[in-house]
Amino acid sequence: MSATVSLISPIDGSVYLERPVMAADLAHAAASRARAAQPAWAARPLDKRIALVLAAVAEVGKTTDRMAVELANQMGRPVRYGGEFGGFAERAGKMAELAEEGLAPLVIEDSDSFLRQILREPQGVVFVVAPWNYPYMTAINTIAPALIAGNTVVLKHAAQTLLVGERLAEAFHAVGVPADVFQNLVLDHDTTAQLIAARAFDVVNFTGSVGGGRAMERAAAGTFTQVATELGGKDPGYVRADADLDAAVDTLIDGAMFNSGQCCCGIERIYVHDSLYDAFVDKAVALVKGYRLGNPLDEETTIGPMAHVRFAAEARAQISEAVAAGAMAHIAPFPEDDGAAYLTPQILTAVTHDMRVMRDETFGPVVGIMAVKDDAEAIQRINDSDFGLTVSLWTRDVQAALDIGAKVQTGTVFMNRCDYLDPALCWTGCKDTGRGTGLSVLAYHALTRPKSYHLKKV
CATH class of the missing domain: 3.40.309.10 (Aldehyde Dehydrogenase; Chain A, domain 2)
Incomplete structure (x- = not known):
């Protein structure tokens, strides 16, 4: 019998929903599909990737009343505040607006003798581990620029807001983002650690507790996988x-x-x-x-x-x-x-x-x-x-x-x-809050790697 995750509603302590945990072999296969799908996704023109991300955002916007009720049931925020679509759309929209600047080549010289420039290439597969407190907005902080930059995304949402991960996957797939380009997986801690240790991902973006951030870094130790964290605050x-x-x-x-x-x-x-x-x-x-x-x-x-x-x-x-x-x-x-x-x-x-x-x-x-x-x-x-x-x-x-x-x-x-x-500004922290670079043009720098071209013209 497979393990399950139970989402306990804070409203009355009842089980709001349950989901099976993905078996380790299936999780590795899913990560492999994300890697295989990445080159074709990156080959799509930038404007096409932007259009699909914005279309997915608009798809989420069709169900804002449902969003508010589901969030109340999952994590207790009053429906009077109307869910998260305003901030969700604002962040995705700004990242779309900043994409060309954030991904633009840095041309050092383009003369009769040399072309010297730095281009940005997608990192590959980005693993987003999202928190429950603002489950739409915190997730889109990384999902939007990661996909726009040409990465594929694997999302692991918090157990308290499992339904949000499903709603996001529904929206992205409904507008034509390929299933392997954006995946929502229900994973336990052991399988998560195995995937990171096996270099299934090129970037791990984690928002959560200090202890959780340490676990991510321990899993990635020796792999040289980039780990970005936003942890505790006071x-x-x-x-x-x-x-x-x-x-x-x-x-x-x-x-x-x-x-x-x-x-x-x-x-x-x-x-x-x-x-x-x-x-x-x-x-x-x-x-x-x-x-x-x-x-x-x-x-x-x-x-x-x-x-x-x-x-x-x-x-x-x-x-x-x-x-x-x-x-x-x-x-x-x-x-x-x-x-x-x-x-x-x-x-x-x-x-x-x-x-x-x-x-x-x-x-x-x-x-x-x-x-x-x-x-x-x-x-x-x-x-x-x-x-x-x-x-x-x-x-x-x-x-x-x-x-x-x-x-x-x-x-x-x-x-x-x-x-x-x-x-438009970089979301980052210091000390035990962790090390991350979210939003702004700098998010694109974190989700891509620089490649230098030094071309001598003959």
Whole structure:
């Protein structure tokens, strides 16, 4: 009897769907088909590849109502937010727009004597291991530029959002992308590791936990396979004395709580200048007390359950540990808090960096708020972390943001906004957040390899 993966809905703990795990021999055969299909796919003109990717995006767009309901059932995001098609289409569209620039030859010399240039060639087979928290948008970040660049793609989606991988494959195949060019596979960890170790893929693109990223690197050790990772985060916000207080509260608290705090670049710690601290906390607490926790299929729900009971358990543990160590919890338990997946959103003060809630990734609707006296203290606090994905700076002074940005260890510096991926800019990180180059023209450089031509004309 073959092993299966069960997707447990956070709405009520029931089994939403089950899928068989692909046997190892079939998985190797699928990877071989992807490699065999790649040259013909790369030989298609660039504009044809772009057109097919955009057609697949449009195909997904025909079922946005279904998308919202299926996401609610799979990972708990309220249907009132309408799924992910807006960001999904924006990212794919921008990558299509940037393709010619990202894949353009770099001509060093074209004279009567020499043609010297650097061309970009597809890497080959790209393995995308996608996460459950934004399952359409994070997947398309790599799928779109990989296919446009002439690679074939094998997708392994998270167990919590298995249906998303199937929906993506349906859409790409419906518009004419060959079945072997884009494949969605249900794989266990052992088979995944075997495939990577066997050099079945030329690029592994993994978004997930730090532990998962280490497993990918261990599997690839000695193979020279390119491994790109976006792992944990503990993204900070810093509110300077000159900030627009209301805008800072509204945006940072939304950045901490939206999607039940399950955002790659969600705000997990906030540092506020002494002069604004009390007012910031008061406004933040009032905002969160107005949230409605409940069934994500209910249009009135503003914050749904966490995607899995074990994720909520980790957030609860961090909260309780912090309170036991002296932190103050400002939000009384909501009536809908069931001690399982439905978790009261929480604001903590009197926190310190000795507490896990200010150091470990929480990935839940919880944020700690600390007062700081100046930029120097804020920078020290921001950098006192194992992670480095984004920082959100709140100020009216662009030069101050640039100066602070130069001193913080992070992949993206936001000013007066947060929790957004600008597809024209590179999505990357440092430290335990991993090493990846997503979106922007640089994504094309990561998904292709340079080939140099030094041609002497006779």
